[in-house]
Amino acid sequence: MYDSRITRRDLLKLAGVLTLSYMFPQVSTTPIQQSSNQENVLVIVFDAFSASNISLYRYPRKTTPNIDRLADEAIVYHNHFAGGNFTTPGTATLLTGVLPWTHRAIGFNDVVAKTYTHKSIFHAFDTYHPLAFSHNLLANTLLKDFFTGMEGLTPREKLYLQGDKFINTLFSADDDISTVGWQRAFNRQLDGTTYSLFLSRIYEFYKNQGFQNIQKDFPRGLPSLAGIYNFLLEDSINWLQNQISTSLQPFIGYYHFLPPHDPYHTRADFYNAFAKDGYRPPNKPRHVLQENHSTQKLLAWRQEYDEYILYVDSEFARLFNFMEEQGFLDNTWLVLTSDHGEMFERGIRGHRTKVLHQPVIHIPLLIFPPGERSRVDIYDVTSAIDVLPTLTHVTGNNIPDWTEGTILSPFSNKVQTTERDVFSIQAEGLDRSNHITKATVSMIRKPYKLMYYFGYDELGESRELVELYNIVADLEELNNLFDSEKDVTNKLLSVLKKKLEAVR
Amino acid sequence: MDIYTLPKKVFYFSKEELWTLFLISAFPIHVWTIILVLRDFSWVSERTDSWDAVGVGAYGLLIAFVESLLVFIIAILISALIRDPWKEGRKIVLLFTLVMVVSIWAMINQLYFLSGLSIPESVFRFLTRQAHPLRVIYILVLGVVAPTVLLPIYFVIKSDKFVNGLQGVIDRISLLMMFYLVLDVGGLIIVIIRNL
Numbered sequence: 001m002y003d004s005r006i007t008r009r010d011l012l013k014l015a016g017v018l019t020l021s022y023m024f025p026q027v028s029t030t031p032i033q034q035s036s037n038q039e040n041v042l043v044i045v046f047d048a049f050s051a052s053n054i055s056l057y058r059y060p061r062k063t064t065p066n067i068d069r070l071a072d073e074a075i076v077y078h079n080h081f082a083g084g085n086f087t088t089p090g091t092a093t094l095l096t097g098v099l100p101w102t103h104r105a106i107g108f109n110d111v112v113a114k115t116y117t118h119k120s121i122f123h124a125f126d127t128y129h130p131l132a133f134s135h136n137l138l139a140n141t142l143l144k145d146f147f148t149g150m151e152g153l154t155p156r157e158k159l160y161l162q163g164d165k166f167i168n169t170l171f172s173a174d175d176d177i178s179t180v181g182w183q184r185a186f187n188r189q190l191d192g193t194t195y196s197l198f199l200s201r202i203y204e205f206y207k208n209q210g211f212q213n214i215q216k217d218f219p220r221g222l223p224s225l226a227g228i229y230n231f232l233l234e235d236s237i238n239w240l241q242n243q244i245s246t247s248l249q250p251f252i253g254y255y256h257f258l259p260p261h262d263p264y265h266t267r268a269d270f271y272n273a274f275a276k277d278g279y280r281p282p283n284k285p286r287h288v289l290q291e292n293h294s295t296q297k298l299l300a301w302r303q304e305y306d307e308y309i310l311y312v313d314s315e316f317a318r319l320f321n322f323m324e325e326q327g328f329l330d331n332t333w334l335v336l337t338s339d340h341g342e343m344f345e346r347g348i349r350g351h352r353t354k355v356l357h358q359p360v361i362h363i364p365l366l367i368f369p370p371g372e373r374s375r376v377d378i379y380d381v382t383s384a385i386d387v388l389p390t391l392t393h394v395t396g397n398n399i400p401d402w403t404e405g406t407i408l409s410p411f412s413n414k415v416q417t418t419e420r421d422v423f424s425i426q427a428e429g430l431d432r433s434n435h436i437t438k439a440t441v442s443m444i445r446k447p448y449k450l451m452y453y454f455g456y457d458e459l460g461e462s463r464e465l466v467e468l469y470n471i472v473a474d475l476e477e478l479n480n481l482f483d484s485e486k487d488v489t490n491k492l493l494s495v496l497k498k499k500l501e502a503v504r
Numbered sequence: 505m506d507i508y509t510l511p512k513k514v515f516y517f518s519k520e521e522l523w524t525l526f527l528i529s530a531f532p533i534h535v536w537t538i539i540l541v542l543r544d545f546s547w548v549s550e551r552t553d554s555w556d557a558v559g560v561g562a563y564g565l566l567i568a569f570v571e572s573l574l575v576f577i578i579a580i581l582i583s584a585l586i587r588d589p590w591k592e593g594r595k596i597v598l599l600f601t602l603v604m605v606v607s608i609w610a611m612i613n614q615l616y617f618l619s620g621l622s623i624p625e626s627v628f629r630f631l632t633r634q635a636h637p638l639r640v641i642y643i644l645v646l647g648v649v650a651p652t653v654l655l656p657i658y659f660v661i662k663s664d665k666f667v668n669g670l671q672g673v674i675d676r677i678s679l680l681m682m683f684y685l686v687l688d689v690g691g692l693i694i695v696i697i698r699n700l
Binding site: 109180192194198 | 556700
């Protein structure tokens with residue numbers, strides 16, 4: 001079976017057939033045409049990009065040599081957390097500025113509650129030109145919802161290398177399910193089976209023929225969404241460069257690229273870069289909700305993931321250099337972040353897991369203010385919900401009244417108190433219109449992090465579990481303080497339960 | 505030989521035999537599709553709803569129908585290789601045998617992935633000791649596959665009992681396949697409704 005964390009349907013909608021060489025015009029070198037004095041906002045999201053694996057955030061492997069260097073021109077947030085554990089809740093939180101229990105995009109391929117369809121970053125910047133793209137099906141579903149009645153969302157199929165676009169054209173009224181049917185009939189890469197006994201082989205042969213010239217550059221296979229939608233990050237960055245060069249300004253751009261989300265198919269120049277470095281992460285106890293992956297397998301996946309991050313790092317640097325050369329960095333707020341992380345420990349791989357340990361929710365956040373060339377390090381605990389109010393604030397726009405976030409340091413005049421609680425939520429599988437009865441919630445109140453699991457049958461009669469960590473003294477969450485710091489646990493748990501009562 | 509006279513002599517099947525040939529060509533493809541559609545039903549309906557799961561099955565059945573037509577055409581072309589004096593009934597049995605054997609191997613190929621089996625290490629060790637491991641693999645595959653094709657053919661040629669037995673199977677399969685064709689029509693209607 002295909003890895004359960006990437007369900008087949010996640011990955012089954014189809015892409016465009018055009019080869020990219022036809023799709024991408026030469027990158028424009030036209031100087032920036034400012035139609036307004038307002039600054040642009042460009043949010044770059046790399047999917048499943050865990051801060052725990054980024055050398056900028058003290059990961060022992062040098063996974064982000066370029067970002068480490070470029071951070072000298074950025075505000076670097078060291079304790080930034082995603083709203084959820086996978087694309088739907090994570091992205092919706094970033095785009096709306098409210099937590100998953102408010103926007104209710106908590107399940108696979110959900111959209112936000114109707115009351116939030118018109119409460120997104122694009123609506124907050126309502127005088128800007130909205131631009132958006134995502135390789136990721138789930139993020140694209142959210143974007144399509146937010147872009148109802150608006151122009152500026154580029155179909156995700158545009159940047160896939162090749163697909164079966166005719167299916168989407170032929171069955172345009174049912175492109176989603178027709179694509180699932182088509183993929184199940186012909187694509188062996190899903191779980192090794194296809195409805196078709198014979199034609200699937202011909203299809204595979206045809207598809208491979210189209211990719212032959214680039215396959216040598218990707219020894220583990222072409223970057224893809226679960227082996228179905230192939231793409232090259234290089235092409236996506238080229239296309240983005242062209243889009244921002246030709247767009248009307250000011251723009252609010254949201255670009256959500258899939259790497260380093262699995263499958264971890266890095267480019268040849270980064271292949272096996274960490275194969276012989278001897279790095280061994282701290283040995284961590286297996287979690288009661290683990291997936292039984294062996295340590296050896298987790299190490300191998302971690303290495304592939306880390307090498308995929310090198311690819312991301314390299315392409316981000318290329319984008320940054322382009323923006324610098326073209327003068328965009330003088331009038332654009334550039335934001336680099338992610339929707340959630342990825343983990344390779346405690347017997348668990350990936351992010352669609354019930355646990356919310358640091359690798360799953362600790363994500364990067366770098367803000368490059370226009371014209372700034374100095375580094376600021378922020379160690380406050382911050383959340384994805386803070387990005388929207390911060391960006392509206394720094395660009396002189398009104399902060400929407402719906403957001404639950406705060407203006408980030410150093411832009412806020414307020415000094416953050418230690419009492420600020422930052423939440424991340426995992427509640428996949430619940431009916432979003434009902435009460436949250438089965439979920440994991442992480443609550444961070446520096447220096448503590450409480451994880452509250454409830455409603456899971458695997459947890460025995462109580463169906464509950466509580467973990468407490470001091471994430472300042474114990475970055476790796478090795479010592480569960482649940483027993484030794486009962487007072488803290490009870491205090492935080494009480495706050496969390498009250499919060500849950502309020503939002504249920 | 506005049507190519508235009510070829511179909512009459514070599515490709516000749518009665519309408520009933522052509523229909524039977526189509527049904528037996530379609531049978532293994534439909535069985536496999538239906539098994540996988542049923543297997544997929546739960547995850548698709550969990551992710552979206554049952555109507556979508558039915559939709560996936562409907563597209564699967566349409567594709568199975570198209571694939572069946574192609575296999576049917578190939579079966580007719582293969583029949584050109586079978587010598588004239590053969591009774592048509594025996595020809596159908598032989599084609600049925602070939603379609604089934606090839607289909608079963610295609611299914612085994614997929615089941616191999618599905619079951620998560622892997623080739624025993626001892627086999628790998630054996631292969632790595634060989635001077636030409638690829639040749640050895642081809643010989644091994646041929647050694648396994650060839651008897652499964654040649655033996656049934658031999659029995660079709662030599663044994664009337666075998667042929668009669670298979671004809672009984674073909675009759676039953678044809679009946680069952682008619683039911684599957686009704687499902688195909690249902691699939692077509694579902695696809696049309698979904699695309700209205």
